[in-house]
Amino acid sequence: MNMLSAQMPKNTIQCLRILRIAQNYQTVSAACYTTTVDVLDIFTKELLQRHRCRLRNNPLEVKNLSIRYFMDSENSQKDIKNMTTEELDEVVLQYIAKNKDTKIIDLLRDLIKHHKHISDITVKKLYRNYSIAGKSDIIVLLQKYSFKLYPQMHKQNGEFMHYLATAQCMRGNSEKGLSILADCYKNNEQLRGFYRLIFRELIQDSVLNRSEASLVIFKKYVLEFSEKFGDHYPLICFWHLCWSSSWFSDQTLSTELLENSVKLQEIIRDRATAFSITILREEFNEDAVLRLLQTLLKYDMIEEYGKVLQVLFSYKIRIRDIRGCTEIIRNCETLGIALPSNQQKRFIKMLINGKHGPDSKPAKPSLKNFKLKF
Known part of the structure; x- marks a missing residue:
């Protein structure tokens, strides 16, 4: 046994090979060499335990680099205090590409806290992305950010309320979304042309996606825009889509619009x-x-x-x-x-x-x- 210990290589992988050979040898002839194999088991188990302890103490070992390790590395909090606008833009775009909504929320809060700027182009990209996705909570946070760090742009764009209206409609809250859009139209005359286009896009999405409940609400608001504001464009868009539709319910709605x-x-x-x-x-x-x-x-x-x-x-x-x-x-x-x-x-x-x-x-x-x- 002493000779075997002296010849044992220090390389752990070779030790493991000897362990495998010893275990196989134990299976074949355990009856003849019981005492020798027991001593070898104790020795090799001790070597294996030492090797595992070394792995636990060294975070760079391959055995210790699990999927969780890479995820934790990727999800580590970004220190934005010394980052430039370009670097922050890159981080935001990476989060958008990977659908890291939670990271976007945390980043926006840090940007507000430390008064750090991302470019206005990136701000508007965030607005567009999350309004179409129906993430109204992130839109509200974006409004807080643009109000504090881009007050002039925030005011010129009607406090970006049209994005909140779009997000609500995309979530299925057509009544709330169109109510917000109507208020925007009322309070921002200089942006009414833009709001008409937003209304048209929402109408198209509602008709083509066959949302019966939303169609009734849209009918109410297109008639209101026509009668209250004298803007007939949403009414014509809505009628045209319903008139040209192959669905009988849409065609019936176009007839009702004409009657009203x-x-x-x-x-x-x-x-x-x-x-x-x-x-x-x-x-x-x-x-x-x-x-x-x-x-x-x-x-x-x-x-x-x-x-x-x-x-x-x-x-x-x-x-x-x-x-x-x-x-x-x-x-x-x-x-x-x-x-x-x-x-x-x-x-x-x-x-x-x-x-x-x-x-x-x-x-x-x-x-x-x-x-x-x-």
Whole structure:
């Protein structure tokens, strides 16, 4: 045993190999060498315990570098006292990229406490990011930061309340969000053009995401903006999206808007032809045009009805839909509406050429990037 101890290498890995050999040897012939193996077990266990103690005392050993070690290193608190604006911007952008909301909150509190600046571009990036994410609590903290460190920018941007309104709507609190936006619109006349765009984006998100409860609330506020402030843009945007939608509930809502707003009826009278041209050219939505024709008849807008019918007839000729053109001609005869001579000539020429059936239509584009200009 003394000879074995003298020959034992100091390298711990080799010691562990000897331990493995000894344990295997014990399994094979424990009956013949019981005393020797017991002594060897005691010796090798003592070596192993010493090795483990050394690992515990040395934090740089590989065995001690666990996942928790790296997480603790990454999550260690940043000392911002001596950091430049550029360095702070980099830290913020890293936290945003990794969705470290808790770290952003802690950092903002430290920035307020130590009166440290990040760039105004980074401030606005934080506002946009967390308003879309619906993190209203972080928006409130950002408002405290910009109020203390960027008071002029804070005032010029209406205290960034529009971001809080957006965050509330994204969280599903449409009533609260639109109420905030209405107050912003009332108190900041110089920013009303910007608030109109915010309202349009919120309307689009609500309609396209099929939020039935939100649609009722949006209907209330677009009518309020139209009647109280004389701003009809949100009302037109809301009507247009509901009118062009393939969902029956949205189409019903567009009809209700027309019934509740005389001003909307006047706008539809003036813009019916433009709406029809746009929706056929960009979305190939014949059903929406047919619904618009019914609306024009309902409100006795015969002149506008004839103009929209001409637009639809030109579209039917372009896609070579003879059946559709024939139906329009019959409709004109019933209502006593005359189509222009050039359209009649194009229809006769199409009949002579004998090309029946509509050509294949392009795929309907997405409404994701909807923009309404008028």
